[in-house]
Structure formats: structure tokens, C-alpha cells
Amino acid sequence: MQTDLRQEARRQAEICNACRYCEGYCSVFPALHQERFFTDGNLTQLANLCHNCRGCYYACQYTAPHEFDLNLPMALAEVRQDSWESFAWPHPLAQIFQKNGVMIAVATVLGFAVLFLAMRTLGSAGGEGFYAVLSHNAMVAIFLPAFLFPLLSITISLRRYWEGTAGKRITLAHIVGAFGSAANMKNLAGGHGDGCNFEDEDKFSNARRLAHQAVMYGFLLCFAATSAGTILHYAFNMPAPYPLWSFPKLLGVPGGILMVLGTVELARLKLKADRNLGASSAWGGEMGFVLLLFLVALSGLLLYWLGGTQLMPLMLAIHLGSVLSFFLLTPYTKMAHGFYRLAALIRDEQRKAALE
Structure with a gap:
């Protein structure tokens, strides 16, 4: 440090x-x-x-x-x-992304998209819908390790954080209090509840709070949609594609829309705000993360709307490329801040409990 x-x-x-x-x-x-x-x-x-x-x-x-x-x-x-950067595992990757976030995000998405398109040229996977482009087994083989790696990395990082801040044994009360603060973005409301001055020193606004909530709840809805699709596939033998009035679509479409709206607003506020009041060296990495999350959501929505057209293979490649990039880069992007912030809120609940 x-x-x-x-x-x-x-x-x-x-x-x-x-x-x-x-x-x-x-x-x-x-x-x-x-x-x-x-x-x-x-x-x-x-x-x-x-x-x-x-x-x-x-x-x-x-x-x-x-x-x-x-x-x-x-x-x-x-x-x-x-x-x-200090707690991240592996450590060098965090420093590289923070300095070149936008470039790395774009290069990673394009690289994976080209790779998926190249796999498409090898021939049909023989399934229906998306699986005609890339088989279900291939998707699992690619994305399961990509999902597990950031979980391992973040777990190691949070353990280092907890030890570094002298965290104590966590109780259910600590978790409930921390999740309550995170759910309503209490600390972005200001002490008076009228918001904060992130984008304008002369004006209190809840815009950043609402944008964060849109992204957070949109992401949770999309994650729930993926989980619902997994359950339908394995437990009920109902593979994709799914109709509009199904749990994956009823959860995923609103979630994608919320993520698009939230990331657009976060990018707008970030461009408007004073860079001298943040970590200026990390501005590119933070903006790269916002744009990556925007691409994940937008490509997912476009893939749904264009799923029955000739553009489907291209949109699938872009969407899978952006999702894979998102997973692999999660421990080194602004996405990690959500985990650290939740840990900090839990630690603060412990501080408050010690005063009682």
C-alpha cells in the first residue's frame, strides 16, 4: 500500500x-x-x-x-x-486494468466476440435458437470457470480486506443492517435525505443514488433470470429459447432495461462531475466498467429482439463476448467495489454494535 x-x-x-x-x-x-x-x-x-x-x-x-x-x-x-489494487488477487491485473480500463474492456469484448464468431464458422452446433450457434455444453464449459474464477478472486480479496481492517466475527444482525443500508443506498441520500452534490456543488440531487439503484436491481434481476433459466433447463428439462411470458424473460428484460438506463445515467454524471474530487488515475477504469456493463445489458436486449433474424449469431457473439469479459474482469473493475462496500458496511455495523 x-x-x-x-x-x-x-x-x-x-x-x-x-x-x-x-x-x-x-x-x-x-x-x-x-x-x-x-x-x-x-x-x-x-x-x-x-x-x-x-x-x-x-x-x-x-x-x-x-x-x-x-x-x-x-x-x-x-x-x-x-x-x-493491494488486496486484489492476482495483484498485477488490478493495476493494469485501472490504468487502461476502457481500452482493455473494448479489446477483451472484441477479442471474445471474434472467437465466438470463429467457432460459429466451424459449423452449426445442431441445437435450436442460440444453441444452433454454440452448444449448451460448450457454453457451460466456457462460462462456468469464468464465473467461478472471480468468486475465488473476490473471496481472497475480501479476506485480505477483513484482516486488514481488523474485522470481527460476523453475526446475522450485522449482515441485515449492512444489506439494509446497501438496498436503499442510504449513504448516497446525504444527511438531510435530499441527495448529494456529486454532479453539481450548488444542487442536491438523488440522481446518482437512483442510477446506482437501477444498475444494482437490474443486475440482480438479470442474475435471477439466468438462475431461472438454469433451473428450467436442468430441473424441468425445458431448454432455451423461452417465450416472453416466462420467468427468464419476465425477470431479464426489465433487468436489462434498468441496467441500460442506470449505466447511461452513471456515465453522464461521471462526465459532468469534477474529476479532482475522485481518484483521477482510476477514471478510465471506472468508465470502462460502466461501458462494459452497459454493453452487457444492451447486447442482451438486442439479442432478445433480434433472436429470430439473421443478425442473431452476430449479436450472440457480441453478448457472450461482453458477458465473458465482464466475468473475467469483475475482480479488477468497479464491480469489485460493491463487495468491498458491503464488507465496509458490515464492519460499520460491528462498530455501532460495540457502542451499544
């Missing part, structure tokens, strides 16, 4: 601890004000608890040109980004 980033974050946290003006803004400040000294583990926990809403920066009287030159959102964003 980079010592200079933590030294600067420690300096700013100590000033914030003395001021306490922002105590009700989000979960960061009650946790920050409880500490007298800030260890690397404390700072890592605070950084991952921060949602970068930036309300504290615009309310702060000690920002530049004041001699204290506080920019807590940026300081915590840089520590947060460094912690993801």
Missing part, C-alpha cells in the same frame, strides 16, 4: 476529527469521529465506507485556498483505489 496516500488521508482525517462540522453527512463521519488515531486499517475502512458523494467537500471551510487544503473525497478515493 502506498504510504504517501495514507499519510495525506491521515492528515485530513485528523483535521476533520477536530472540526466535526460534517458529522451527520454519511456513515464515514461517525466512524471517523470515534477514532483518536488513524491506522492504515482505520483509513482503509473509512475509504471503503465513503460513497464519494462529495457533499462534505462543498460544505467544508478548509478547502483550497485555505492552508489546510482539505479534499477528503479525493483522499479517501485514492486510498480506496489503492486498497482494491
Whole structure:
């Protein structure tokens, strides 16, 4: 971990601890004000608890040109980004993606799409619908390892995070509290409930909160659709394709639409917001992830609408390429932040429980 980033974050946290003006803004400040000294583990926990809403920066009287030159959102964003790279497994891949996120995402999607098209030229798989392009067994052989690898990688990373932040034994109450905060994006609502200042210092807005919710719930619906299709295939011997009034479609289509709308809005807000209040070196990686998630959702919807046309093999290749890229890159993209943030929320529930 980079010592200079933590030294600067420690300096700013100590000033914030003395001021306490922002105590009700989000979960960061009650946790920050409880500490007298800030260890690397404390700072890592605070950084991952921060949602970068930036309300504290615009309310702060000690920002530049004041001699204290506080920019807590940026300081915590840089520590947060460094912690993801430090805890990631394998470690070198995280650094590479954060520096070249958009390029790597595009190259990976195109590479896998070309590979799937090349497999198509070898001849029909002999099935129906999508399976006429690529057999079910081939899809399982390709995507099962691609699904299991990020789970293993993230599990190792979270274990490192938990040890690094001195996490304690987790109880059901900790999990329920953390999931409650994550479900309604409590920390993106601001201390007053009117939202945050992410895109405009003079305006409170819930736009970023709603966009995150659209992406999160859209992704969960799509995951549920995939799970429903798996159950239908193996438990009821009902292989794809499925009609509109089936669980995979009733869950997947709304989920895809929510993901498209959410990622478009996140990209718009990210382009509008001040880059100097975040980890500027990770901007490309974060935008690359948003665009990759957008492509996964959009290609899935187009594949459904064009499934009966001659464009189906091409759309299937693009969709499978984007999904495979998404899975393999998950531990090194912004997708990993959801797991770290949930871990930070659980750790914060432990902190609050210790005060009772």
C-alpha cells in the first residue's frame, strides 16, 4: 500500500476529527469521529465506507485556498483505489486494468466476440435458437470457470480486506443492517435525505443514488433470470429459447432495461462531475466498467429482439463476448467495489454494535 496516500488521508482525517462540522453527512463521519488515531486499517475502512458523494467537500471551510487544503473525497478515493489494487488477487491485473480500463474492456469484448464468431464458422452446433450457434455444453464449459474464477478472486480479496481492517466475527444482525443500508443506498441520500452534490456543488440531487439503484436491481434481476433459466433447463428439462411470458424473460428484460438506463445515467454524471474530487488515475477504469456493463445489458436486449433474424449469431457473439469479459474482469473493475462496500458496511455495523 502506498504510504504517501495514507499519510495525506491521515492528515485530513485528523483535521476533520477536530472540526466535526460534517458529522451527520454519511456513515464515514461517525466512524471517523470515534477514532483518536488513524491506522492504515482505520483509513482503509473509512475509504471503503465513503460513497464519494462529495457533499462534505462543498460544505467544508478548509478547502483550497485555505492552508489546510482539505479534499477528503479525493483522499479517501485514492486510498480506496489503492486498497482494491493491494488486496486484489492476482495483484498485477488490478493495476493494469485501472490504468487502461476502457481500452482493455473494448479489446477483451472484441477479442471474445471474434472467437465466438470463429467457432460459429466451424459449423452449426445442431441445437435450436442460440444453441444452433454454440452448444449448451460448450457454453457451460466456457462460462462456468469464468464465473467461478472471480468468486475465488473476490473471496481472497475480501479476506485480505477483513484482516486488514481488523474485522470481527460476523453475526446475522450485522449482515441485515449492512444489506439494509446497501438496498436503499442510504449513504448516497446525504444527511438531510435530499441527495448529494456529486454532479453539481450548488444542487442536491438523488440522481446518482437512483442510477446506482437501477444498475444494482437490474443486475440482480438479470442474475435471477439466468438462475431461472438454469433451473428450467436442468430441473424441468425445458431448454432455451423461452417465450416472453416466462420467468427468464419476465425477470431479464426489465433487468436489462434498468441496467441500460442506470449505466447511461452513471456515465453522464461521471462526465459532468469534477474529476479532482475522485481518484483521477482510476477514471478510465471506472468508465470502462460502466461501458462494459452497459454493453452487457444492451447486447442482451438486442439479442432478445433480434433472436429470430439473421443478425442473431452476430449479436450472440457480441453478448457472450461482453458477458465473458465482464466475468473475467469483475475482480479488477468497479464491480469489485460493491463487495468491498458491503464488507465496509458490515464492519460499520460491528462498530455501532460495540457502542451499544
